[in-house]
Amino acid sequence: MIEFSIPSRHTLKINHVVFDFNGTLAIDGILVDGVAEKINLLANQVTFHVITADTYGNVAQQLTGINCQLYNLSQNKQFTDKLAYIEHLGTQQCICVGNGFNDREMLQHAGLGIALVQQEGCYMPTLMAADIACHSVLDVFGFLEKPARLLATLRV
Template identity: 45%
Template sequence: MIRIEIPGFGNLELQHLVCDYNGTLALDGQLQPGIAEQLSRLASQLAIHVITADTFGQARAELAGLPVSLHITPLENQAQTKLEFVQKLGAAVTAAIGNGRNDCRMLDAAALGIALIQREGGAATTVAAADVVCSSIHDAIALLHNPKRLIATLRS
């Protein structure tokens, strides 16, 4: 669990991290360099879930051996499926990271929503729904490793 008190934003007691795969953890289906190590380290504090339609069909192989649960979903109704997944875990104890239009609703519902604008880009609706926007998955995960960065960004 990660506990963070953010003045003017609220207290976070995070138990889960839900990540999109393509455009977030991976580029063109391949896990970005260094992400496996960062996820392994973070898994000691949070249950990590990866939810994806697996556009490139490589998520299972790329995530093999990592302490994450993989959820491959149908192409239809992705935004709703991701939202319902976060709600089932408990939105109040979940952080979510994503970049695509289908990530918008899960980021909005999660206690902490982090939008990414990386090489695949970031959907404007998803960026608007997020609490924080980062330019790399490495920076997004580092926020969870270093909660004072979140406090500096989100306090009012």
């Protein structure tokens, strides 16, 4: 667990970091350089999840050797959408990261929602549903490694 005490607001107790894949961890279906190393480095503190519709059909191959749980919406029907998945985990225990139409509700209901505006862009209602917007997925790992960055952004 990673705990963030945000002055004049609340304390986040994060057990799960849930990522969309395409446009978030990957650009054009290819994992962003540095992501695998960051996940494997921080996996002893939180559980990483990747939830995707797998647009390019290669998510399992791209995540080989990475310490994360993969949930493919196009193959597994236990959860019908990303919000249902994080409700199962406990929404307030999750940092959720995404950029697409199907990420909006997940970001809106997460303990902390982070929208990414990388090369594939970001659906505007998803951006507005997030608590924070970043321009690189590596920035998200920076929050986990250096919590003061998050505090400076969210404090009252």
